[in-house]
Amino acid sequence: MLYGPFDILKAKALGGHFPFTLSYEAIRDIVAKAVKPKQFIHIDQSECIMCEGCVDICPWKCIHMVTPDAIAEAQGTELPGMDPSDNVIFLIDDDVCTRCALCVDRCPTGVIILGKAAAPAPEGDSHTRTNNHGYAYGMRL
Numbered sequence: 001m002l003y004g005p006f007d008i009l010k011a012k013a014l015g016g017h018f019p020f021t022l023s024y025e026a027i028r029d030i031v032a033k034a035v036k037p038k039q040f041i042h043i044d045q046s047e048c049i050m051c052e053g054c055v056d057i058c059p060w061k062c063i064h065m066v067t068p069d070a071i072a073e074a075q076g077t078e079l080p081g082m083d084p085s086d087n088v089i090f091l092i093d094d095d096v097c098t099r100c101a102l103c104v105d106r107c108p109t110g111v112i113i114l115g116k117a118a119a120p121a122p123e124g125d126s127h128t129r130t131n132n133h134g135y136a137y138g139m140r141l
Helices: 005-013 024-034 053-057 068-073 102-106
Strands: 040-043 063-066 089-092 112-115
Touching: 040 089, 053 063, 053 102, 063 068, 102 112
Parallel strands: none
Antiparallel strands: 040 112, 063 089
């Protein structure tokens, strides 16, 4: 049986009494269902036509298009690898995003990738476009 912070929180919720304990396997299964999978969202800004379809369709309003000037004015931010030709920067609030993939399906140019990190292919990354998934370094779920 497992005793620890998880048990203490349950005991407090039950008024200080803790009549049962959970095994490690039971807690692992509960947490595995509650935690978001390790996925990433990538927007290839150089190919984006700035139609704002992804911003409009997002049910949680967690995709934002902002100007580089707005970010430069913010305190404690950096612009690593910023391309001077970028007129807009995409910000995605990962805490709010549910990875529903509506933005991926809505994008007319296919530059939004929803995938998960994986081991590189044996032949390496070809950096070639595919019809459905943007650049080949992402895997569509």
